[in-house]
Amino acid sequence: GVCGGGRGRGGKNVGGSGLSKSRLYPQAGGAAEIQELASKRVDIQKKRFYLDVKQSSRGRFLKIAEVWIGRGRQDNIRKSKLTLSLSVAAELKDCLGDFIEHYAHLGLKGHRQEHGHSKEQVSVGSEEHPHSVLKTDYIERDNRKYYLDLKENQRGRFLRIRQTMMRGTGMIGYFGHSLGQEQTIVLPAQGMIEFRDALVQLIEDYGEGDIEERRGGDDDPLELPEGTSFRVDNKRFYFDVGSNKYGIFLKVSEVRPPYRNTITVPFKAWTRFGENFIKYEEEMRKICNSHKEKRMDGRKASGEEQECLD
Structure with a gap:
């Protein structure tokens, strides 16, 4: 094809969508x-x-x-x-x-x-x-x-x-x-x-391929974990596990209507993603605690306290 692989920004949830029975x-x-x-x-x-x-x-x-x-x-x-x-x-x-x-x-x-x-x-x-x-x-x-x-x-x-x-x-x-x-x-x-x-x-x-390829040749489709989501401020994050002929993946979507951004993480990278999230969370918590202690020392007289993280 002549068209390039440009990617548009995400949009609103599709109304009236649904999967029909075969x-x-x-x-x-x-x-x-x-x-x-x-x-x-x-x-x-x-x-x-x-x-x-x-x-x-x-x-x-x-x-x-x-x-x-x-x-x-x-x-x-x-x-x-x-x-x-x-x-x-x-x-x-x-x-x-x-x-x-x-x-x-x-x-x-x-x-x-x-x-x-x-x-x-x-x-x-x-x-x-x-x-x-x-x-x-x-x-x-x-x-x-x-x-x-x-x-x-x-x-x-x-x-x-x-x-x-x-x-x-x-x-x-x-x-x-x-x-x-x-x-x-x-x-x-x-x-x-x-x-x-x-x-x-x-x-x-x-x-991606036919049904047998998506199932990896098994008689029964692989049972995958249910998706989940949670809200942070004015955004909602969705986590959905899926599969195709290349393997299992996790689709993470950040939704703030009318925009949506999505990344897909292959199963083999989940552990490294998790380790990096935990690593940065621990490092950031130490930095914030140190910052909070310094601010508290400087404001003991007024009794003010301001947290770095919610």
Whole structure:
């Protein structure tokens, strides 16, 4: 792919997300069965995006459905979709990071229209109006090309993701059905962070190899410790243990809405991380105690006492 590996800053928790139970869908004409592995939902303005991880005999893939709910009697629901392999989804995740960074540096031009509450808001992303292109990029894989265009019109800013495909041998049926030559979804720009967060979670859970690889070849999945979290001032820290074909890892997330920062620590480094935390805590406590004693000596007359640590 052409997109770089830029990373966007974290965002709000994805609304309506959740994992569905695996289901098998027999296909007509003797085609391979499609198994549904997981699903997440992201609501942005008047649009609803469904991200579904599925699996056919050829491999896993991601289906993104965009549902636009209108007000008119004859225009209640519009739906469009985009289908891509999980390897392309991983490249799309990196591309979105670049677009999020670019969007963050654009300033507030068009901010009022984009975040307003007028009736025009439902038309953000409509290309019926004159628009300007703010950033463009693409991903190329086999005989498929995915174009990403960040645009702006009088309604606001939006990201259009468009797939074009040249028909070729071995491509029809990869996703369990015949694909059209072009698929497009349009994402309101301020929803890129939430959309990318949902994509990241699905890739982390289902993007590395098949189920047997993730389980390490065992009959039963490895039982992992439950996640936990705690609040410090205006931040909350989350600790979640996960696994993929590379092994066990701990994902530590620092959340202060609307921002989220995350690091992933492999199991083999947990002991060293713990030892360093304990080491620095002990050293800092000694420094603070020494500092507190000096301040107390200087303020005995007034009886004031100030602690270094809460």
